[in-house]
Amino acid sequence: MTTTDFSDIAACGLFCGNCGSHTRGRCVGCKAGGGMVNNCQIRTCVADKGYVSCGECAELETCEFVNPTGLVPRAMGKVMSLVFRSDKAGNLQYLKEHGPEAFVEYKRQQGKI
Ligand code: SF4
Numbered sequence: 001m002t003t004t005d006f007s008d009i010a011a012c013g014l015f016c017g018n019c020g021s022h023t024r025g026r027c028v029g030c031k032a033g034g035g036m037v038n039n040c041q042i043r044t045c046v047a048d049k050g051y052v053s054c055g056e057c058a059e060l061e062t063c064e065f066v067n068p069t070g071l072v073p074r075a076m077g078k079v080m081s082l083v084f085r086s087d088k089a090g091n092l093q094y095l096k097e098h099g100p101e102a103f104v105e106y107k108r109q110q111g112k113i
């Protein structure tokens with residue numbers, strides 16, 4: 001049985017543990033309904049499927065929520081990754097290959113927790 005807390009892993013691959021708003025207590029984090037996107041389709045989809053993140057999903061590479069084709073959503077994604085200092089795509093790939101337990105440990109080793 002795992003005792004690792006996955007609550008800092010955002011559904012889209014951002015890591016709330018990196019975010020100053022979350023660590024300073026101004027944001028409850030993605031999983032608790034925080035963040036800048038009120039009706040986030042990714043968060044809803046991941047919750048409906050019972051996943052920790054999209055890293056568990058077989059549709060990761062083709063999902064239009066995660067891989068938007070429009071210029072504005074793609075630009076927004078880049079801005080959010082910069083704001084949260086988080087490599088969303090890299091994080092999701094790591095989560096896919098190694099799972100959430102190893103991801104949290106990886107962040108811990110980086111001093112991100
Ligand atoms: S974009 Fe959606 S899934 Fe990602 S951190 Fe914000 S609310 Fe969570």
Ligand code: SF4
Pocket residue numbers: 041042045046049051053054057058059060063064065066
């Ligand atoms: S990658 Fe899968 S879990 Fe994530 S938003 Fe797309 S369909 Fe939902």
